[in-house]
Amino acid sequence: MARFSLTKQAKLIKTDDFSSVFNFRKRISTHYLIIHYRPGAQGQARLGLVVSKKTAKSAVHRNYMRRVLRELFRLQQHEIGAIDLIIRVQKSFSQTDFMQIKQEFNVLMTKLKQRMQPLIANPDSVSVATDK
């Protein structure tokens, strides 16, 4: 039975984790969001969020966007697989745009699955990719 809890194991915590994902240089972008991804070795999807001060000046507004994205990730984390993700907010959104954000997130997840399919099929290529 899949649980929906979001623990510390499902987060990117250290600076090395973040920079390794960014250095992998793979990303998918939509109108509001940009996703950087990298196949991870933890056997679990892990999430990092970046909401810069440039997108929204109010801290309350930035916290809202962070929480919504965290919630969406929490509900789908078991369907994603062992991937490290960093979600970046490109354009600010508010509570009226919630349904649109949800759709965009789903689109991003399906795209991500399609791209990760060959990597998961033969794990040797994953190891080669991570070495480089």
Add this chain to the structure above:
RNA sequence: GAAGCUGGCUAGACAGUCGCCGUUCGCAUUUAACUUGUCAGUUUACUGACUUAGUUAAAUGGCGAAGCCCCUCGCGGGCUUACGCAACGAAGGGAGGAAAGUCCGGGCUGCAUAGAGCAAGAUGACGGCUAACGGCCGUACGCUGAAAUCUUUCUGGCGAAAGCUGGGAAUUAUAAGGCGCGGAAUAGGGCCACAGAGACGAGCGUAUUAAGUUACGGUGAAACGCGGUAACCUCCAUCUGCAGCAAUAUCAAAUAGGCUGGCACUUUUAUUUGUGUGAAGGUACGCAAGUAAAUAAGGCGUGGCUCGCGCUGCCAGCGGGUAGAUAGCUCGAGCGCACAAGCAAUUGUACGCCUAGAUGAAUGACUGUCACCUUAGCAAUAAGGCUACAGAACCCGGCUUACCGGCCAGCUUCACUU
């Protein structure tokens, strides 16, 4: 009742689903004993069985760490730990009045320090409060402060008149309240545009007088006067050591470098030191050690092997210390209430309470109902907003700035009624 103003409190509510972060407790499973309950036997007491709940004791159990023991020495096995972590369950807690700006003041920590002074900076009516302040309270002063009131005046209506009433304008003093307050100008220096005869030294012009004796002089903010300006320099009084929780303390990986010890250390050249040959000094030669450069060998990697290519002294320990972890980290000039002192700020006493501690950063997301607001509508209701300003980062006292509303209390003026 109307108008103006001040202070305090609050910061949508409830329910459902899925979650996040601390704190405390229980850990999960098995066994035994006791208490309670039921049933059976039965001498109002005892025995046996069962189940649920609670308490106590023991054992077993996930990962890691430390210690001990055994051994066939290996990434072995076993035991212990009021050691940690993970996982599970329960209880209880979880953003603000400004958490914001970072403008002042203090605690705390480190460094420095007998004490004092210089420099630099800040403050400046008087008195008080305070841990302290540039803050607060009281008093005095200045500026301001009403469509209300007083006074004057113009005008319209009613009326025989007295008078009543509506509108406009001007003026004066103000209420509650708001804002401000910068000590010293014979201690000294600087500056005072334009205008004006003259701008800080006094002199000049006219009139006058025994006499620089007296009076006046269009301008200008200030004019014939030893003025104004210290939010110009300065002087006086008071205060301030410097830095900031990324402070600071403890533990501590990898890599590079440092120190120590052991092993390895070929040859040549240069140089330094010691020593021998030499009667002595110098020179020369030999030996030993150190340093530098080059080279060979060795080692490692590439590889089935050789050649080749690339890198390079090897091993162990120590100390500093980075990433990281832990502490600092929330019980404090704390909050509530009552009484007392005081005009007040505030202080004292008694009682009660514990109220966020995150660190790539939690305190939430969604749905429904009600409340609130806006629009439409006589209303019922419908649609929309799902609401203001805004998110703790070591902690307090203030100040400033932002802000949709709601509730309560008080003050002043005026009008009406009793």
Add this chain to the structure above:
RNA sequence: CGGGGCGUAGCGCAGCCUGGUAGCGUACUUGUCUGGGGGACAAGGGGUCGCAGGUUCAAAUCCUGCCGUUCCGA
């Protein structure tokens, strides 16, 4: 957390320290030179000096508090 700079015409900047007139370049408008354009020359318009309060006879300038923007250090 600590420290500094900037805000003046549509744009880029002087003036501020040492208070009395707000200016330079460019852009804009008009005119002249040219057959026309470009260019040159001449004239002109355009400023809450970021906002608010204060000191002063007088504030872009001095003082205080805000707002915006930008940079630096730990």
